[in-house]
Amino acid sequence: xxxxxxxxxxxxxxxxxxxxxxxxxxxxxxxxxxxxxxxxxxxxxxxxxxxxxxxxxxxxxxxxxxxxxxxxxxxxxxxxxxxxxxxxxxxxxxxxxxxxxxxxxxxxxxxxxxxxxxxxxxxxxxxxxxxxxxxxxxxxxxxxxxxxxxx
Amino acid sequence: xxxxxxxxxxxxxxxxxxxxxxxxxxxxxxxxxxxxxxxxxxxxxxxxxxxxxxxxxxxxxxxxxxxxxxxxxxxxxxxxxxxxxxxxxxxxxxxxxxxxxxxxxxxxxxxxxxxxxxxxxxxxxxxxxxxxxxxxxxxxxxxxxxxxxxx
Amino acid sequence: xxxxxxxxxxxxxxxxxxxxxxxxxxxxxxxxxxxxxxxxxxxxxxxxxxxxxxxxxxxxxxxxxxxxxxxxxxxxxxxxxxxxxxxxxxxxxxxxxxxxxxxxxxxxxxxxxxxxxxxxxxxxxxxxxxxxxxxxxxxxxxxxxxxxxxx
Amino acid sequence: xxxxxxxxxxxxxxxxxxxxxxxxxxxxxxxxxxxxxxxxxxxxxxxxxxxxxxxxxxxxxxxxxxxxxxxxxxxxxxxxxxxxxxxxxxxxxxxxxxxxxxxxxxxxxxxxxxxxxxxxxxxxxxxxxxxxxxxxxxxxxxxxxxxxxxx
Numbered sequence: 001x002x003x004x005x006x007x008x009x010x011x012x013x014x015x016x017x018x019x020x021x022x023x024x025x026x027x028x029x030x031x032x033x034x035x036x037x038x039x040x041x042x043x044x045x046x047x048x049x050x051x052x053x054x055x056x057x058x059x060x061x062x063x064x065x066x067x068x069x070x071x072x073x074x075x076x077x078x079x080x081x082x083x084x085x086x087x088x089x090x091x092x093x094x095x096x097x098x099x100x101x102x103x104x105x106x107x108x109x110x111x112x113x114x115x116x117x118x119x120x121x122x123x124x125x126x127x128x129x130x131x132x133x134x135x136x137x138x139x140x141x142x143x144x145x146x147x148x149x150x151x
Numbered sequence: 152x153x154x155x156x157x158x159x160x161x162x163x164x165x166x167x168x169x170x171x172x173x174x175x176x177x178x179x180x181x182x183x184x185x186x187x188x189x190x191x192x193x194x195x196x197x198x199x200x201x202x203x204x205x206x207x208x209x210x211x212x213x214x215x216x217x218x219x220x221x222x223x224x225x226x227x228x229x230x231x232x233x234x235x236x237x238x239x240x241x242x243x244x245x246x247x248x249x250x251x252x253x254x255x256x257x258x259x260x261x262x263x264x265x266x267x268x269x270x271x272x273x274x275x276x277x278x279x280x281x282x283x284x285x286x287x288x289x290x291x292x293x294x295x296x297x298x299x300x301x302x
Numbered sequence: 303x304x305x306x307x308x309x310x311x312x313x314x315x316x317x318x319x320x321x322x323x324x325x326x327x328x329x330x331x332x333x334x335x336x337x338x339x340x341x342x343x344x345x346x347x348x349x350x351x352x353x354x355x356x357x358x359x360x361x362x363x364x365x366x367x368x369x370x371x372x373x374x375x376x377x378x379x380x381x382x383x384x385x386x387x388x389x390x391x392x393x394x395x396x397x398x399x400x401x402x403x404x405x406x407x408x409x410x411x412x413x414x415x416x417x418x419x420x421x422x423x424x425x426x427x428x429x430x431x432x433x434x435x436x437x438x439x440x441x442x443x444x445x446x447x448x449x450x451x452x453x
Numbered sequence: 454x455x456x457x458x459x460x461x462x463x464x465x466x467x468x469x470x471x472x473x474x475x476x477x478x479x480x481x482x483x484x485x486x487x488x489x490x491x492x493x494x495x496x497x498x499x500x501x502x503x504x505x506x507x508x509x510x511x512x513x514x515x516x517x518x519x520x521x522x523x524x525x526x527x528x529x530x531x532x533x534x535x536x537x538x539x540x541x542x543x544x545x546x547x548x549x550x551x552x553x554x555x556x557x558x559x560x561x562x563x564x565x566x567x568x569x570x571x572x573x574x575x576x577x578x579x580x581x582x583x584x585x586x587x588x589x590x591x592x593x594x595x596x597x598x599x600x601x602x603x604x
Contacts, residue, residue, distance in 0.1 A: 005547070008522070008532045009462065017227045017248055018169045021264060024199035028192050029180075041179050048175035069461070076168045079461045094458070097168055113172060156396070159371070159381045160311065220310070230310045245307070319529045319550055320471045323566060326501035330494050331482075343481050350477035378470045399470055415474060 006144075013100035022102060038109035046116020055121050061089075064125065088150035091118055091133065096145065111135050111145050122149055157295075164251035173253060189260035197267020206272050212240075215276065239301035242269050242284065247296065262286050262296050273300055308446075315402035324404060340411035348418020357423050363391075366427065390452035393420050393435065398447065413437050413447050424451055459597075466553035475555060491562035499569020508574050514542070517578065541603035544571055544586065549598065564588050564598050575602055 030038060053071055058064040065082045072078055078095030098110045112135075119133040127149065136146045181189060204222055209215040216233045223229055229246030249261045263286075270284040278300065287297045332340060355373055360366040367384045374380055380397030400412045414437075421435040429451065438448045483491060506524055511517040518535045525531055531548030551563045565588075572586040580602065589599045 004534075005532060008526055008548075011526055012529055015166070015169065016225075018166065018252075020200060020204070020226050020228065021196070021249070024203065025193065025196040025264070027199055028196040032192075041183075042176065045172070045176040045179040048178055049171060052175065053171070073461055073464055074167075075171050076465055077171065079458060081457075095461075098172070101169075113176070155383075156381060159375055159397075162375055163378055224310055224313055227314055230307060232306075246310075317468070317471065318527075320468065320554075322502060322506070322528055322530065323498070323551070326505065327495065327498040327566070329501055330498040334494075343485075344478065347474070347478040347481040350480055351473060354477065355473070376469075377473050379473065400474070403471075415478070 009095060010100045013095065013097045015097065015101045019101045026102065026106060035109050039112040042109050042112035043116040043119075046113040046118075047120045048116075049113070050117040050120030050124070054124055058125060064121075068121065088148045090136075091147040091149065092144060093147070094144040107138070107145075114145055115147055118147055118149070160246060161251045164246065164248045166248065166252045170252045177253065177257060186260050190263040193260050193263035194267040194270075197264040197269075198271045199267075200264070201268040201271030201275070205275055209276060215272075219272065239299045241287075242298040242300065243295060244298070245295040258289070258296075265296055266298055269298055269300070311397060312402045315397065315399045317399065317403045321403045328404065328408060337411050341414040344411050344414035345418040345421075348415040348420075349422045350418075351415070352419040352422030352426070356426055360427060366423075370423065390450045392438075393449040393451060394446060395449070396446040409440070409447075416447055417449055420449055420451070462548060463553045466548065466550045468550065468554045472554045479555065479559060488562050492565040495562050495565035496569040496572075499566040499571075500573045501569075502566070503570040503573030503577070507577055511578060517574075521574065541601045543589075544600040544602065545597060546600070547597040560591070560598075567598055568600055571600055571602070 026038075033041070055064060055067045055071075058067055061082050061084065065080060068080050072080060077097065078093060080094075081092045083090045083092070093114055096114060098113065099107050102110050115133050115135055122131060122133060123129070130151055131149055132151070133147050133149050136148050177189075184192070206215060206218045206222075209218055212233050212235065216231060219231050219233075223231060228248065229244060231245075232241075232243045234241045234243070244265055247265060249264065250258050253261050266284050266286055273282060273284060274280070281302055282300055283302070284298050284300050287299050328340075335343070357366060357369045357373075360369055363384050363386065367382060370382050370384075374382060379399065380395060382396075383392075383394045385392045385394070395416055398416060400415065401409050404412050417435050417437055424433060424435060425431070432453055433451055434453070435449050435451050438450050479491075486494070508517060508520045508524075511520055514535050514537065518533060521533050521535075525533060530550065531546060533547075534543075534545045536543045536545070546567055549567060551566065552560055555563050568586050568588055575584060575586060576582070583604055584602055585604070586600050586602050589601050
């Protein structure tokens with residue numbers, strides 16, 4: 001999507017009330033733990049979040065995408081696209097409010113949160129324990145996040 | 152203020168998008184640190200927040216209250232009342248979004264955040280280092296927080 | 303309620319996106335119709351709104367107040383208190399978003415909207431056709447509106 | 454832009470508090486005036502809105518587009534693209550909150566509002582009186598609006 005739109009849309013996602021709390025709280029945490037540990041915390045938090053807001057039983061990947069997007073739409077958490085490739089599944093999530101409120105540098109760890117949510121959803125719906133959701137590349141210029149589910 | 156109003160107003164402060172992230176993230180943190188440590192983190196975060204959003208020079212307590220409320224109003228963080236007593240100053244903060252989004256139990260540690268903000272503001276405006284902001288009692292039924300500045 | 307709180311809470315109700323449209327649209331309408339005609343339009347609109355968002359069957363005035371407040375709370379439209387007096391019923395509505403976004407002068411006509419909503423609700427729940435909801439006095443300093451249901 | 458994104462983004466623009474007032478108020482107005490008259494009212498309101506929120510002096514169409522988007526971004530009113538063709542200028546506005554809150558049928562008249570805003574901005578910045586902003590086609594599936602400035 002064209003940068004002008006993405007920039008606008010991400011700007012609208014900034015929540016100044018929560019940035020006021022989260023910015024300093026995250027800085028404080030990062031004076032005690034490493035970025036990698038924060039990412040681990042975020043991933044574990046995402047697994048909890050996925051469990052607390054489960055997907056209903058789904059019979060296809062399309063149904064699963066629609067069910068996920070029902071949750072995301074209700075929460076204002078953006079939109080996801082699942083795509084099958086030989087050997088892996090790609091998960092592309094756009095317009096999560098994380099980057100706009102936490103800031104770009106925070107994405108190094110905050111991307112772990114959605115990684116955990118998708119991990120839990122795929123595990124709960126029967127993906128084998130050896131299938132892992134992992135981020136692919138960094139956050140792109142508009143804050144979109146790409147994960148892949150693979151062995 | 153009458154409970155019916157407070158209940159309504161607090162309900163309006165709930166942010167479901169950020170509760171989705173913060174609820175599980177806080178649960179995850181609390182599986183690693185104690186409530187007391189979390190409160191310390193929140194207080195330190197509040198000190199950072201107060202430094203990043205300082206009050207202008209003020210010539211009276213009234214001016215300071217007005218300057219604080221300008222910040223709170225812009226952010227949607229509620230409203231504060233300062234009141235002088237012999238031997239201490241009372242700080243009463245209402246309608247912070249913390250309880251509505253983080254939940255009642257979180258107030259045991261989250262109240263430390265505003266404690267830190269007020270500590271930093273009073274220190275920056277010249278309160279002696281031996282004057283400490285400390286919470287007085289718990290959160291009341293409507294989520295209001297009372298602190299006192301005293302030796 | 304103390305003015306400081308009411309002022310703060312009303313400030314938070316201002317919606318700049320809709321004020322941008324509604325301010326000029328209302329000015330334009332008022333260059334064609336009188337304030338009294340606008341009030342009539344607003345009252346008729348309120349009757350439509352009450353019909354589209356009806357109250358469930360209620361067995362008492364208390365139940366009716368609770369049902370009304372469920373609607374208002376979900377919409378962020380404030381809070382109502384019903385009170386019985388000999389000869390009339392008082393309806394006090396606080397924290398409607400009308401004044402904060404439309405401005406104080408608009409209340410001369412916009413108060414007709416809630417008058418219509420309550421008229422329709424009382425009529426639908428069996429109040430006789432000779433019972434009319436009418437505003438009592440103007441908007442008070444914090445934007446609260448008082449109506450009475452009486453013959 | 455892909456329909457899935459547009460649908461999501463438009464859904465997020467729905468404001469239920471203002472839809473509650475505006476839906477019935479517009480229905481009431483349309484029981485008194487024609488769609489064409491409403492469109493005229495909306496266009497005149499847009500001219501007022503453009504005058505109340507003017508653009509600064511601009512030296513190029515690009516500057517003008519940037520200045521317009523500064524206003525729209527601050528208000529959460531979407532994003533505009535100006536494009537020059539031989540004989541006319543195209544104005545494409547996306548993500549205005551009108552359709553999401555007023556509903557699709559209302560666009561027959563509500564599109565007049567932005568027509569008026571752009572008319573006023575171009576006139577104020579020196580476009581000749583014979584240059585008119587007029588809508589081109591209807592609202593597209595995602596609520597985008599296209600106008601052209603031409604003789």
